[in-house]
Every structure is written in structure tokens, then in C-alpha cells.
Amino acid sequence: TLPKGVSYNAYLINDDKTAIIDTIKSGNLSDYIERLTSVLPEGRGIDYLIVNHMEPDHSGSIRMLRHLYPEMKIVGNKKTVEMIDAFYRITENIIEVKEGDVLDLGHHKVTFAMIPMVHWPESMVTYDATEKVLFSTDAFGGFSALEGGIFDDELDMVHYEYEILRYFANIVGRYAAPTQKAIAKVRVLQPKIICPAHGPIHRTNPWHIVDLYDKWSRHETDEGVVVVYGSMYGNTKFMTDAIARSISEAGIKDVFVHDVSRDNLSFMVADIWRYKGLVLGSCTYNTEL
Ligand SMILES: Cc1cc2nc3c(=O)[nH]c(=O)nc-3n(C[C@H](O)[C@H](O)[C@H](O)COP(=O)(O)O)c2cc1C
Ligand SMILES: [Fe+2]
Ligand SMILES: [Fe+2]
Structure with a gap:
């Protein structure tokens, strides 16, 4: 896009x-x-x-x-x-x-x-x-x-x-x-x-x-964490918010949260490329992620 x-x-x-x-x-x-x-x-x-x-x-x-x-x-x-x-x-x-x-x-x-x-x-x-x-x-x-x-x-x-x-x-x-x-x-x-x-x-x-x-x-990254999640009923989202908050409390200023079903993949890829940390949050449906 x-x-x-x-x-x-x-x-x-x-x-x-x-x-x-x-x-x-x-x-x-x-x-x-x-x-x-x-x-x-x-x-x-x-x-x-x-x-x-x-x-x-x-x-x-x-x-x-x-x-x-x-x-x-x-x-x-x-x-x-x-x-x-x-x-x-x-x-x-x-x-x-x-x-x-x-x-x-x-x-x-x-x-x-x-x-x-x-x-x-x-x-x-x-x-x-x-x-x-x-x-x-x-x-x-x-x-x-x-x-x-x-x-x-x-x-x-x-x-x-x-x-x-x-x-x-x-x-x-x-x-x-x-x-x-x-x-x-x-x-x-x-x-x-x-x-x-x-x-x-x-x-x-x-x-x-x-x-x-x-x-x-060279895959050199900046300090920061990207959090990518998918959630149907909001439970995973709830956990993601808590994780993002605790990352922030640990002093990391660049925290970016992406909802996989809403955000365009290219923006997630860009943020993931740039920052050191990546958190993936997924729920389980029918034994799949
Ligand atoms: C249709 C359906 C299938 C599910 N399949 C699994 C499963 O295979 N294994 C599991 O551990 N949980 C399963 N669950 C439970 C969900 O993973 C659980 O409710 C989770 O908290 C949903 O996350 P969400 O609120 O972020 O969508 C299933 C739930 C639904 C509604
Ligand atoms: Fe080209
Ligand atoms: Fe080109």
C-alpha cells in the first residue's frame, strides 16, 4: 500500500x-x-x-x-x-x-x-x-x-x-x-x-x-519493541496492552503495537526491521495460531 x-x-x-x-x-x-x-x-x-x-x-x-x-x-x-x-x-x-x-x-x-x-x-x-x-x-x-x-x-x-x-x-x-x-x-x-x-x-x-x-x-536495530497481535474476542489484545505497558515502564520509549487484522503488513515489516524487540501475541483456534 x-x-x-x-x-x-x-x-x-x-x-x-x-x-x-x-x-x-x-x-x-x-x-x-x-x-x-x-x-x-x-x-x-x-x-x-x-x-x-x-x-x-x-x-x-x-x-x-x-x-x-x-x-x-x-x-x-x-x-x-x-x-x-x-x-x-x-x-x-x-x-x-x-x-x-x-x-x-x-x-x-x-x-x-x-x-x-x-x-x-x-x-x-x-x-x-x-x-x-x-x-x-x-x-x-x-x-x-x-x-x-x-x-x-x-x-x-x-x-x-x-x-x-x-x-x-x-x-x-x-x-x-x-x-x-x-x-x-x-x-x-x-x-x-x-x-x-x-x-x-x-x-x-x-x-x-x-x-x-x-x-x-547489516540488521543493526534501534532500541524499541514492536508488538504484533491477533485477537478475536479481545483476550489476546488485553494481554498485549499489558505487555506494551510493562515495556514502557521498563523505560523503552519506542513501543509500536500492530493489530495484524487491521494494519497493513508492510508497516509491521518496517517497524520490525527497525527495532530490536518483537513480541508476537496470538490466540489458539482449532489447534492453530
Ligand atoms: C472456535 C474456537 C476454537 C478454539 N480452539 C482452541 C484450541 O484449539 N486450543 C486452545 O487452547 N484454545 C482454543 N480456543 C480458545 C481460545 O484460544 C481462547 O478463547 C482465547 O482466549 C481467544 O483469544 P482472543 O480473545 O484474543 O480471540 C478456541 C476458541 C474458539 C472460539
Ligand atoms: Fe525493482
Ligand atoms: Fe523500482
């Missing part, structure tokens, strides 16, 4: 050669094309479409872009190239790249690093080595639409942090070990700006988001 929405960030490098980095869902295509053409210089087409990730929220516009810009070369790694064929039946005008390959756009020289399983097997990042800008796809992303501010210095990151955590815990979290490997690569690249495919762009404090992802993917 996305009560605050989610942003799909697609990027354009406007150089001697033009390159799009990832696209968006096909449903929002007309908005996307309008914005794209409004920033492209008069008469310019698209030379390259770099595909970091094949999930349809990012790759959904590939076919339409190919129709609009038939000369455009699609750039992806070996797995991506196979998936582009399987998903969209596109096999021509494709450049296959591997770790460390360089694509020269003029001023900007971009390179590629594989981050498998963050979030799919083909996931990779694109790094503009000239300007030190990392296009990190799902890595370092977060839920919530961008409500005015786009860059980290234009918005209050504290407001976005919970939705970034909820995204991490529900989308990337199960791939904690691959995330650690991706972070190690990013530390070597030393980007000045991190541009994820969802959520704010980190240009003032890129290490803040890396540190958050690092902490969460």
Missing part, C-alpha cells in the same frame, strides 16, 4: 550524445514524453537508453521510446538483453555492457557496475565518472511521492525516512547480503550525487542514504 505514493525517477544526460537512464511505467507515458521533450534541445533525439533494471515500473516505456526514437540504442547487461527480448521482443540496436565498460557521451563518460538482486538479478548501476553522479536504480530508493522538493537539501529528510525504511524493508531487505556488496562498490566509486529510481535525490549528503541502507542491511 502506498498512502503517500511513490516517485519514478528517470534521468536524461544531455551531452554531445543524449542518454536516458531508465524509464517509467507505461501508464504515465504521455507525461513522461512531454517532460522529456521539454528538456531536450530542439531537434535532438535520444542516442542511448540505459536500462539499469527491467522491472516494468522502470522498463515499461521501452517499446514506445523505441517507436519514437528508432535510432536509439538500448544499453544493458547480458541478463537485461535477454529480458528485453523476453519482455518486449526487442533484439536490435542493443549494446551489451559488462562491469566497468565505458560509454562516452562527450563530456560525460559513464560506466556500469552490477548489483545483482538489488532488486532483480539484472540490476546494475550507471555511474557518470566525469561528474561523479551515481544512477542507482532501486538501491537507495524510498516510497513517497516527492511533495515539492526533489533534492535532499530541498526537503526534510526526516519526513521521508520512514517511507524510505518501509521501501527498504519490503523491497530490498530480503536481499540484505547483495545490498552489502552493492554498498561496497558504491564506496569505491565515491559518488558526489546519488540518483535513485524512487524518492529524493541525494546531492548534498549522499552518504546519509548509503549509511541508512548500510545499517539496515
Whole structure:
């Protein structure tokens, strides 16, 4: 569930050669094309479409872009190239790249690093080595639409942090070990700006988001307890309230109580990921929990 929405960030490098980095869902295509053409210089087409990730929220516009810009070369790694064929039946005008390959756009020289399983097997990042800008796809992303501010210095990151955590815990979290490997690569690249495919762009404090992802993917937790319960007639709920109260009396300030039949699972997963303690309360019905 996305009560605050989610942003799909697609990027354009406007150089001697033009390159799009990832696209968006096909449903929002007309908005996307309008914005794209409004920033492209008069008469310019698209030379390259770099595909970091094949999930349809990012790759959904590939076919339409190919129709609009038939000369455009699609750039992806070996797995991506196979998936582009399987998903969209596109096999021509494709450049296959591997770790460390360089694509020269003029001023900007971009390179590629594989981050498998963050979030799919083909996931990779694109790094503009000239300007030190990392296009990190799902890595370092977060839920919530961008409500005015786009860059980290234009918005209050504290407001976005919970939705970034909820995204991490529900989308990337199960791939904690691959995330650690991706972070190690990013530390070597030393980007000045991190541009994820969802959520704010980190240009003032890129290490803040890396540190958050690092902490969460190392399973480092904050002091606090999450209490999750299910109750039909209220007895388990009664016990849960007593337990939550006693945790509080023991001096723990962050105590979050979730009713499994009412709260959305993604919020519970986010809280459980963040805090050290977890209490599960269930009653017994027909010998099952
Ligand atoms: C239909 C039904 C089946 C139950 N089955 C079991 C059971 O298999 N084992 C058990 O120990 N208690 C069983 N109970 C007792 C409940 O677990 C007990 O009443 C519990 O306090 C209910 O918790 P709640 O008020 O949070 O819903 C059952 C109760 C009902 C109404
Ligand atoms: Fe994804
Ligand atoms: Fe995504």
C-alpha cells in the first residue's frame, strides 16, 4: 500500500550524445514524453537508453521510446538483453555492457557496475565518472511521492525516512547480503550525487542514504519493541496492552503495537526491521495460531 505514493525517477544526460537512464511505467507515458521533450534541445533525439533494471515500473516505456526514437540504442547487461527480448521482443540496436565498460557521451563518460538482486538479478548501476553522479536504480530508493522538493537539501529528510525504511524493508531487505556488496562498490566509486529510481535525490549528503541502507542491511536495530497481535474476542489484545505497558515502564520509549487484522503488513515489516524487540501475541483456534 502506498498512502503517500511513490516517485519514478528517470534521468536524461544531455551531452554531445543524449542518454536516458531508465524509464517509467507505461501508464504515465504521455507525461513522461512531454517532460522529456521539454528538456531536450530542439531537434535532438535520444542516442542511448540505459536500462539499469527491467522491472516494468522502470522498463515499461521501452517499446514506445523505441517507436519514437528508432535510432536509439538500448544499453544493458547480458541478463537485461535477454529480458528485453523476453519482455518486449526487442533484439536490435542493443549494446551489451559488462562491469566497468565505458560509454562516452562527450563530456560525460559513464560506466556500469552490477548489483545483482538489488532488486532483480539484472540490476546494475550507471555511474557518470566525469561528474561523479551515481544512477542507482532501486538501491537507495524510498516510497513517497516527492511533495515539492526533489533534492535532499530541498526537503526534510526526516519526513521521508520512514517511507524510505518501509521501501527498504519490503523491497530490498530480503536481499540484505547483495545490498552489502552493492554498498561496497558504491564506496569505491565515491559518488558526489546519488540518483535513485524512487524518492529524493541525494546531492548534498549522499552518504546519509548509503549509511541508512548500510545499517539496515547489516540488521543493526534501534532500541524499541514492536508488538504484533491477533485477537478475536479481545483476550489476546488485553494481554498485549499489558505487555506494551510493562515495556514502557521498563523505560523503552519506542513501543509500536500492530493489530495484524487491521494494519497493513508492510508497516509491521518496517517497524520490525527497525527495532530490536518483537513480541508476537496470538490466540489458539482449532489447534492453530
Ligand atoms: C472456535 C474456537 C476454537 C478454539 N480452539 C482452541 C484450541 O484449539 N486450543 C486452545 O487452547 N484454545 C482454543 N480456543 C480458545 C481460545 O484460544 C481462547 O478463547 C482465547 O482466549 C481467544 O483469544 P482472543 O480473545 O484474543 O480471540 C478456541 C476458541 C474458539 C472460539
Ligand atoms: Fe525493482
Ligand atoms: Fe523500482
